[in-house]
Amino acid sequence: MRLWAKLEDRNPTGSVKDRAALAMIRQAEAEGRIKPGMTLLEPTSGNTGISLAMVAKQHGYKLICVMPENTSIERTQLLTMWGAEIITSPAAGGSNEAVRVAKGLAAQNPDWVMLYQYGNEANAQAHFDTTGPELLDDLPTITHFVAGLGTTGTLMGVGRFFREKKPDVQIIAAEPRYGELVYGLRNLEEGFIPELYDASVLTSRFSVGPMDALRRTRELLEVEGIFAGISTGAILHAALGVAAKVEQAGQVADIAFIVCDGGWKYLSTGAYEGTLDEAEAAIEGQLWA
Amino acid sequence: MATEVRVPTILREFTGGEKAVTAEGPTLQAIIANLDANYPGIGGRLLDSSGLRRFVNVYLNDEDVRFLDGLDTAVTERDAITILPAVAGG
Numbered sequence: 154m155r156l157w158a159k160l161e162d163r164n165p166t167g168s169v170k171d172r173a174a175l176a177m178i179r180q181a182e183a184e185g186r187i188k189p190g191m192t193l194l195e196p197t198s199g200n201t202g203i204s205l206a207m208v209a210k211q212h213g214y215k216l217i218c219v220m221p222e223n224t225s226i227e228r229t230q231l232l233t234m235w236g237a238e239i240i241t242s243p244a245a246g247g248s249n250e251a252v253r254v255a256k257g258l259a260a261q262n263p264d265w266v267m268l269y270q271y272g273n274e275a276n277a278q279a280h281f282d283t284t285g286p287e288l289l290d291d292l293p294t295i296t297h298f299v300a301g302l303g304t305t306g307t308l309m310g311v312g313r314f315f316r317e318k319k320p321d322v323q324i325i326a327a328e329p330r331y332g333e334l335v336y337g338l339r340n341l342e343e344g345f346i347p348e349l350y351d352a353s354v355l356t357s358r359f360s361v362g363p364m365d366a367l368r369r370t371r372e373l374l375e376v377e378g379i380f381a382g383i384s385t386g387a388i389l390h391a392a393l394g395v396a397a398k399v400e401q402a403g404q405v406a407d408i409a410f411i412v413c414d415g416g417w418k419y420l421s422t423g424a425y426e427g428t429l430d431e432a433e434a435a436i437e438g439q440l441w442a
Numbered sequence: 443m444a445t446e447v448r449v450p451t452i453l454r455e456f457t458g459g460e461k462a463v464t465a466e467g468p469t470l471q472a473i474i475a476n477l478d479a480n481y482p483g484i485g486g487r488l489l490d491s492s493g494l495r496r497f498v499n500v501y502l503n504d505e506d507v508r509f510l511d512g513l514d515t516a517v518t519e520r521d522a523i524t525i526l527p528a529v530a531g532g
Contacts, residue, residue, distance in 0.1 A: 248530035303531030333451050344497025344528040358506035
């Protein structure tokens, strides 16, 4: 049984989202939808916004991010550093609210372009073209791939790549289970499923709560010396659950999982200090993934 | 045999504000039927004619039942069921 960490925190802005951001901007440029000087708009809980801000700066665009107010201060600082403007959306409802606010702004400002990571095929395509092939090149014996389910871009792109090239690879999603505030919808019809999501690509899907995510984040730090963000702890938790099942069945496996980002952006949340109970209380109500 | 069912804020109007309740049944389908018998109306918020509603996610011990056997997923009293609305990540 072997677990392999794919260190996506080593990308230029420190997260896996650099791949999607660059691909979405390149695609829009190739289609002639955007040209330098234009304004881009994006709903984001942070990482995609930071990645887009970096690429936008390099390519000469202005970026406006709609971000829930219950995200860490470091995300605001990084977005500001890369020159993005931030519009905050209410904490209750989490990213759902950011999407709703951004869609409203896009309708009011027809000259702004929303690349829309949740429905932009270039997001998944980036992983089909790069993340998937890298995994197969480096780990031809791969049996399982585990990643976070946010926009679903990583899982859809890598999943489709393996469906074509090595169809027996299991594709496993780990989604963060936040505190209640984030699920504060007024009714169930306000729920949200990214347009990119195709359940048939996945083998299984796990919901991971903050305590398990924090525990695994700290284990990764203490055992392997990998300083990862909290969502990576959730992914590792799902990977270890799969590993336990495989081991019980007496099989061997090469399980690759994504380290989405480093822990730097979450230091202020209190996730890395005190007891696990204290850390859990500290991140309650925050969008930690 | 009773299984713990964790209820999201949005459905607690049916459970008198309770965050977690218990329900009996050997499958998820039976659990939901039992829930609806004890908390009338909740079943209709979880199911429509085609099965689980689109924006309702149900997890058996953290695993999405859509990737198990859906409403036919076997449930024991040692399991915990969590109901959550689908929300955006990213």
